[in-house]
Structure formats: C-alpha cells, structure tokens
Amino acid sequence: MIARGAASAILIGGLLLGTTGCSLFSEKATLIQYEPSDGxxxxxxxxxxxxxxxxxxxxxxxxxxxxxxxxxxxxxxxxxxxxxxxxxxxxxxxxxxxxxxxxxxxxxxxxxxxxxxxxxxxxxxxxxxxxxxxxxxxxxxxxxxxxxxxxxxxxxxxxxxxx
Known part of the structure; x- marks a missing residue:
C-alpha cells in the first residue's frame, strides 16, 4: 500500500515537472521586446x-x-x-x-x-x-x-x- 502511494506521488510529480518544467528553463515570452505593429x-x-x-x-x-x-x-x-x-x-x-x-x-x-x-x-x-x-x-x-x-x-x- 505504501509502495503504491509512493509510486503515485512519483508519477504525479513527474507529470507536473514534465508539463511545467519547461517554464523553469525557458525565457518568458512576455519579457521579449518586439514591435507589435507593421513599423x-x-x-x-x-x-x-x-x-x-x-x-x-x-x-x-x-x-x-x-x-x-x-x-x-x-x-x-x-x-x-x-x-x-x-x-x-x-x-x-x-x-x-x-x-x-x-x-x-x-x-x-x-x-x-x-x-x-x-x-x-x-x-x-x-x-x-x-x-x-x-x-x-x-x-x-x-x-x-x-x-x-x-x-x-x-x-x-x-x-x-x-x-
């Protein structure tokens, strides 16, 4: 039972890291300056x-x-x-x-x-x-x-x- 709970916690942790981990390492798009127009x-x-x-x-x-x-x-x-x-x-x-x-x-x-x-x-x-x-x-x-x-x-x- 404890092994099952630990496996579930590891799986959930892995999913969270996999889906949100990129934001830990990549540049935030809102911080990139650009010209939002044609000019x-x-x-x-x-x-x-x-x-x-x-x-x-x-x-x-x-x-x-x-x-x-x-x-x-x-x-x-x-x-x-x-x-x-x-x-x-x-x-x-x-x-x-x-x-x-x-x-x-x-x-x-x-x-x-x-x-x-x-x-x-x-x-x-x-x-x-x-x-x-x-x-x-x-x-x-x-x-x-x-x-x-x-x-x-x-x-x-x-x-x-x-x-």
Missing amino acids: TAATIGDIQLRNVLAITEDGETVNLVLTANNNADKGIFVTLQYNDGAGEAQLYVAGNSAKSFGQPDEDSVILTDADVEIGGLMPLYVQFGQEQGKELLVPVFDGSLGEYSTLVPVAPTSTPSAE
Missing part, C-alpha cells in the same frame, strides 16, 4: 520613435508615418536622412510630449526622391543635437492595404512652363 522603432536619447513606416505608390514620394515621444523638457528638432544622405527632412517635437506624423489631419513628413521599393526596407538615419544617431530599416508599404489607403502621398506636380 519599426528606436530610442535615441530623449526621443522615442514608434511604429515608423513608409507609404508610397511610386517609390519616389514617401509619406513617413510615425509617433515621436520627447521625454526632454525642451523641444527637439529631429533630422531624418534617407537615400544614402541625398535626402533630408526635419520634424519638431515639443518638450515632454508625443506627436504623430503622417496620418490625416496631422503634420506630414513627405520625402521626395526616396528611391525605395514597395515591400522592401528603407534605410533612414535619425539624429538630433549631439546624440549618436541610429539607422532604422523602415518597412515600405503602398495603399493596397485598407488601413494605409488614406496615407498614400500625392506626388508633387510640376508647374507647366509658359511656352
């Missing part, structure tokens, strides 16, 4: 860039969509370089605030002559002040997905010359 992210000093993505139809004119959080007390101008440094844009984020760019009814960051491929990654170098900058690999989308259809930039038109 990418970076932190540079007091600036946090979140859900950065590029929307284009022609690969040349790009609407950069992102949210920038400024944890500093004063406003910051952030410089964005693209197309191997041939193109540059700036955005401003007030102190202790968050600002979204690229959505309807928000400020836009339109990049021209971007030379990107839809479905690819756009190298974007981000820097401000004396902080060490970072290169982001920003995913490039077109308007074929419903959630991005209203974010496609309009290519600048040239003024016809009077001939």
Whole structure:
C-alpha cells in the first residue's frame, strides 16, 4: 500500500515537472521586446520613435508615418536622412510630449526622391543635437492595404512652363 502511494506521488510529480518544467528553463515570452505593429522603432536619447513606416505608390514620394515621444523638457528638432544622405527632412517635437506624423489631419513628413521599393526596407538615419544617431530599416508599404489607403502621398506636380 505504501509502495503504491509512493509510486503515485512519483508519477504525479513527474507529470507536473514534465508539463511545467519547461517554464523553469525557458525565457518568458512576455519579457521579449518586439514591435507589435507593421513599423519599426528606436530610442535615441530623449526621443522615442514608434511604429515608423513608409507609404508610397511610386517609390519616389514617401509619406513617413510615425509617433515621436520627447521625454526632454525642451523641444527637439529631429533630422531624418534617407537615400544614402541625398535626402533630408526635419520634424519638431515639443518638450515632454508625443506627436504623430503622417496620418490625416496631422503634420506630414513627405520625402521626395526616396528611391525605395514597395515591400522592401528603407534605410533612414535619425539624429538630433549631439546624440549618436541610429539607422532604422523602415518597412515600405503602398495603399493596397485598407488601413494605409488614406496615407498614400500625392506626388508633387510640376508647374507647366509658359511656352
């Protein structure tokens, strides 16, 4: 009788260890940082860039969509370089605030002559002040997905010359 009780206890212990033992040795999935969206992210000093993505139809004119959080007390101008440094844009984020760019009814960051491929990654170098900058690999989308259809930039038109 005692042997049967001991065997049952060992069996139950083995089952418990077998079904829960992996959690003793494996990394907890809730502790793994990841970007839960289509875009990418970076932190540079007091600036946090979140859900950065590029929307284009022609690969040349790009609407950069992102949210920038400024944890500093004063406003910051952030410089964005693209197309191997041939193109540059700036955005401003007030102190202790968050600002979204690229959505309807928000400020836009339109990049021209971007030379990107839809479905690819756009190298974007981000820097401000004396902080060490970072290169982001920003995913490039077109308007074929419903959630991005209203974010496609309009290519600048040239003024016809009077001939």
